[in-house]
Amino acid sequence: MNTIKSIAVLVAFTFFTTIVFAQKKVKDTYLHKKNYLVEVTMKGGKKTKIFAEEIGFSSGKIKTKHMMMADNGGFVQGDYEVTKADTTGEARTFDFKGSIKNAKEEYLLIKGTVFGDMIDGTMTWETSKHKVKTEMTFTGNVKEKGEKYIAAEKTVANPNSQKASSGKAGDAKSSGKKEKEDKSLDDEILNDDLE
Numbered sequence: 001m002n003t004i005k006s007i008a009v010l011v012a013f014t015f016f017t018t019i020v021f022a023q024k025k026v027k028d029t030y031l032h033k034k035n036y037l038v039e040v041t042m043k044g045g046k047k048t049k050i051f052a053e054e055i056g057f058s059s060g061k062i063k064t065k066h067m068m069m070a071d072n073g074g075f076v077q078g079d080y081e082v083t084k085a086d087t088t089g090e091a092r093t094f095d096f097k098g099s100i101k102n103a104k105e106e107y108l109l110i111k112g113t114v115f116g117d118m119i120d121g122t123m124t125w126e127t128s129k130h131k132v133k134t135e136m137t138f139t140g141n142v143k144e145k146g147e148k149y150i151a152a153e154k155t156v157a158n159p160n161s162q163k164a165s166s167g168k169a170g171d172a173k174s175s176g177k178k179e180k181e182d183k184s185l186d187d188e189i190l191n192d193d194l195e
Contacts, residue, residue: 028082030094031057036119037149038140040066043158051153053138055110055119062098065149067108073125074102080110091116104128117142 035056042049054065063077080098094114101107105128112121120139127133143149 028057028060028080030082030085030092031080031096031114033058034114035143036114036140037143037147038119038138040123040136040138042134042136044134046158047155048158049153049155052149052151053140054143054149055138055140057096062096062100062110064100064108064110066151067100067123073106073108074104075100075106075108076102078108106133112138 035054038053038055040051040053042051051066053067056063056065057080060079060081061077062080064075067073067075078098078100080096082094082096084093084095086093092114093116096110096112096114098110099107100110107124107126107128107130109124109126110121112119118139118141121137123136123138125133125136
């Protein structure tokens with residue numbers, strides 16, 4: 001009788017530990033403790049917003065420095081997972097996806113690919129009812145030791161959002177003004193790239 005009880009306890013213990021370990025998430029060894037400095041592009045109706053961001057991965061959590069600030073959404077860190085890993089090539093490639101929330105129960109869904117030291121992907125800001133509020137793209141590189149995240153933001157006019165010309169004399173003045181604005185914007189972008 002004791003043998004039967006012992007076998008039953010052993011079977012129950014084995015079954016229980018199998019379930020517990022089967023549900024345990026596999027630890028990410030690919031992106032863990034890596035940070036990436038990226039440029040995010042958020043296109044709106046008449047303007048495109050471009051800002052610097054730092055995306056960090058640690059212990060199954062993903063966070064963003066810019067989007068964590070209250071004025072930029074207030075998103076706290078959330079969970080992520082590596083959905084695909086290719087370590088056979090010279091440059092290792094990893095696909096990942098993550099989701100973070102803010103106090104308004106809005107979501108920031110982040111999907112991307114890490115290829116060697118480079119990263120690119122998309123961020124989708126959704127309402128609490130999962131309606132898309134805005135979509136963004138990002139691209140960047142791994143953060144080197146000693147390199148600092150510098151918050152930077154600029155807004156540029158979308159060229160396709162300009163009203164069609166009516167053929168009036170006033171349009172010639174505004175066209176000349178627009179060319180000057182475009183030139184100064186090009187100079188600003190060139191100066192940013194040179195720094």
